[in-house]
Amino acid sequence: MTIQEPVTARPAGRPRSEKAEKAIIEATLDLIGEGMGVSELSIEAIASRAGVGKTTIYRRWSNKEDLVVDALSTLKAPLPVLGGVSVRDDLISLLDAMRSEAGQARSRCVMNIAMSEADRYPRLMDRFMKRAVVPRKEAMRAVIERGIGTGELRADLDVDLGMAILSGAMLWHTKWGPAGDLAPDLAERVVDAALAGIAAGTP
Known part of the structure; x- marks a missing residue:
């Protein structure tokens, strides 16, 4: 058998x-x-x-x-864990993630493609935006809207404009700013400069 x-x-x-x-x-x-x-x-x-x-x-x-x-x-690092204690701290965390990514040679190629080939490959850029960029925008929007709700930010703040001020300032530094101006405190300086205009109690 x-x-x-x-x-x-x-x-x-x-x-x-x-x-x-x-x-x-x-x-x-x-x-x-x-x-x-x-x-x-x-x-x-x-x-x-x-x-x-x-x-x-x-x-x-x-x-x-x-x-x-x-x-x-794969070049976009996972979203940082936000403490949710203060709007300032969470915004610094989000912008510092941008600074860290911009300091990597490979990551800079993402921006180059986004700016030079978006018109030729709209589907590619649309899908990349949805996968890697939109989640970061949504996270920043949530932080700003929370700040308005808690009274940390101005009640009449235009959320989209606030996002543009913050992310635009970081983009300028990472793409067109002085060489080597990606100091560890860059995100903190950008956030504090923005808060001088959008925090509650400002004119």
């Missing part, structure tokens, strides 16, 4: 390789970081840099734009 070993069914399809996916994402970011625009970027170049076949990429991403969105989204 022969005892047969139990047969374990194999899951359909090939298992996803985290190592391969990481190599593909890294290769995409490397090429973009070296100055290659989205229009110049090719699946062939990414596959060659990552050391994988094109079919490995196409099993995970149906097209180049999907891959670029996922790659760029």
Whole structure:
């Protein structure tokens, strides 16, 4: 009598390789970081840099734009944990996350793509905005609206304008400000300058 070993069914399809996916994402970011625009970027170049076949990429991403969105989204650090104690402290935390990201060479390529290729790739930028930018905007909006509710900020404050003042000041410093002006206290200085105009009790 022969005892047969139990047969374990194999899951359909090939298992996803985290190592391969990481190599593909890294290769995409490397090429973009070296100055290659989205229009110049090719699946062939990414596959060659990552050391994988094109079919490995196409099993995970149906097209180049999907891959670029996922790659760029990895550059955005998770939202900082907000203490919720004071509006000032929470705004500093949010803006300091912008400062930290801008200090990384790879992260700067996100802004370059956003400013130079948005018109050519509207779908790509729309999806990237939804995945990586909108959550940060919503977090800042929530903090400002909370500040209005608690009386920390002016009751008549235009929330969108307040967000533009804060994020715009950080953008200027990170993109067009003096070289090396990403000091650890930059977010604090921006928030304090903004609060001088939007805090409760100001004219």
